[in-house]
Amino acid sequence: MKFGVIRFPGSCDEVDAVLACERAPGCSAQILWHGDADLGDVEAVVVPGGFSYGDYLRVGAIARFSPVMESVIRFAHDGGLVLGICNGFQVLCEAGLLPGALLPNLERRFICRQVNVEVVQAGMPFTADCATGELLSIPVKHTTGRYYAPEGDLEALEAGGQVVLRYAHDGNPNGSSNDIAGVRNARGNVFGLMPHPEHAVDPLTGSVDGLKIFTSMAHAHG
Amino acid sequence: MTVHARVLVRPKAGILDPQGVAVERALPALGFEGASNVRIGRLIELEIEDPSQLESMCEMLLANPLIEDYEILQS
Numbered sequence: 001m002k003f004g005v006i007r008f009p010g011s012c013d014e015v016d017a018v019l020a021c022e023r024a025p026g027c028s029a030q031i032l033w034h035g036d037a038d039l040g041d042v043e044a045v046v047v048p049g050g051f052s053y054g055d056y057l058r059v060g061a062i063a064r065f066s067p068v069m070e071s072v073i074r075f076a077h078d079g080g081l082v083l084g085i086c087n088g089f090q091v092l093c094e095a096g097l098l099p100g101a102l103l104p105n106l107e108r109r110f111i112c113r114q115v116n117v118e119v120v121q122a123g124m125p126f127t128a129d130c131a132t133g134e135l136l137s138i139p140v141k142h143t144t145g146r147y148y149a150p151e152g153d154l155e156a157l158e159a160g161g162q163v164v165l166r167y168a169h170d171g172n173p174n175g176s177s178n179d180i181a182g183v184r185n186a187r188g189n190v191f192g193l194m195p196h197p198e199h200a201v202d203p204l205t206g207s208v209d210g211l212k213i214f215t216s217m218a219h220a221h222g
Numbered sequence: 223m224t225v226h227a228r229v230l231v232r233p234k235a236g237i238l239d240p241q242g243v244a245v246e247r248a249l250p251a252l253g254f255e256g257a258s259n260v261r262i263g264r265l266i267e268l269e270i271e272d273p274s275q276l277e278s279m280c281e282m283l284l285a286n287p288l289i290e291d292y293e294i295l296q297s
Contacts, residue, residue, distance in 0.1 A: 058286055065283070094286065101289045108240040148237065148289060175238075 001221040003029040003214075004042030006072070006088075008052035008063050013085065013198060017048040020198035024214040037067040044081040044217055045072050047088030049141075049196060059102060059144045060090035069095055081125055081217055082190045086142055089182075089192030097190045098183055099157060100149035105142070106175030112141040114206060116168040117181045117195055121161055124184065125220035126191040129212045135168055136209035138195040145194040147176035147183070157183060165193055224269040227276055228295040231285045232263035263290075 003021035007014045014031060021029035032039060034052075039045065052063035063069060069091065076082045076097050084092035092098045105111060114137055122132040130136070149157060154177055157163055165182035172179045174194070182193030197210030233239045239261050246260040266284055270276065276294045285292040 057283070061283060061286070101286055103237065103289060104240050106238070106240060108244055150288070 001027045001043045001218045002041060003027060003044050003046055003217075004032040004039055005029055005046045005048055006032045006034060006068055007048075008034040008050065008066065010052045010054050011048055011050035011087070013049035013087075013196065016196075017046050017085065017198040020201045020211065020214050021046065023201050023211055024218040027214070027218050032068055034063070034066040034068045037071045039068070039071050039075060043221055044083070045075060047072070047082065047084040047091050048198070049086035049088060052087055052091060055087075055144075058094070059087065060092075060094040063087075063091045064094040073097060076185075076190050079187070079189050081220065083126060083213070083217065084190070084192035085196055085198060086140075086145070086194055089194055090144065092190060092192045098185055098192045099153055099162070100147055100183065102144050102194070103146040103148050104144050105146055105173070110141070110143045111145075111173050112139070113173070114139050115171050115173055115181075115195060117165040117193075118168040119164070120166050121164045121184070124164065124188050124191075126184070126213055126216050127164060128216040128219050130216065136165075136195075136197075136200075136212065137207040138197055138200045138210050140173055140195045142174070142194055145174040145176065147174075147180040147194070149177060154178060160186060162186065164191060165195070224271050225273050225296060227268055227270050227273055229266040229268070229276065229280060229284050230263060230293040230295060231266065231280075231290050232261060232292075234289055234291050237289055 018029040119130040167179045197213040200207040200210030241262040242260040
């Protein structure tokens with residue numbers, strides 16, 4: 001599968017994301033420049049972490065209107081797989097591709113640590129290689145990661161199986177509603193998460209659990 | 223001909239504002255007692271030719287209506 005990884009001004013995790021994609025068997029990855037609306041022949045899109053457009057105004061607010069994102073929105077509406085990591089998650093929420101929003105952490109601090117997340121929804125395109133209830137050890141590093149959705153929407157997300165990952169064992173690092181670490185859209189082809197699976201693909205950095213997200217996408221694609 | 227406009231954007235009521243909480247906790251340390259419900263938003267100032275655009279500008283970009291309230295102030 002050919003991954004495209006977006007690079008905005010201020011992105012900082014796009015190279016790790018490319019390397020993670022390339023570790024999935026049979027996969028290649030290329031950078032997509034934010035100002036270029038052409039997605040080429042990519043078969044899945046990764047919106048990576050960082051500080052797109054300096055996080056000016058609100059996280060993700062300006063990136064959401066970049067030429068590449070207009071194409072990503074069409075790509076998602078056509079059923080293409082889109083993964084948003086950290087800032088990418090924030091961008092996808094701002095773009096309306098995912099429900100909810102990310103608010104500043106409850107403790108007002110930048111947090112950078114390894115967390116365990118529980119796979120709530122296995123068997124979907126982003127978790128095909130995981131088991132329900134499985135714990136993944138993946139790092140988080142963010143200041144604005146408190147997942148929020150209005151009360152009624154939250155119930156609908158839970159009932160509709162759209163909560164994909166949850167912080168495990170009272171380990172909610174940022175005050176997210178219902179310990180939510182990752183959600184998908186109703187159709188199941190767009191997924192966003194605050195933890196960084198692209199930073200957990202090599203034993204050298206302590207965990208390879210993150211690779212499962214990328215291999216799942218490759219397997220879902222067939 | 224442009225009009226000077228200001229847009230006030232605030233966290234929605236009921237959404238916890240950690241910045242406001244931090245400031246509220248700092249005030250008594252400076253001797254200011256009795257301040258509560260501190261909320262921090264932002265003020266956007268702009269010169270605009272057609273102020274009727276402000277509303278949709280707020281809906282699309284200046285505020286995220288899911289988490290923020292906005293108020294358009296023209297002067």
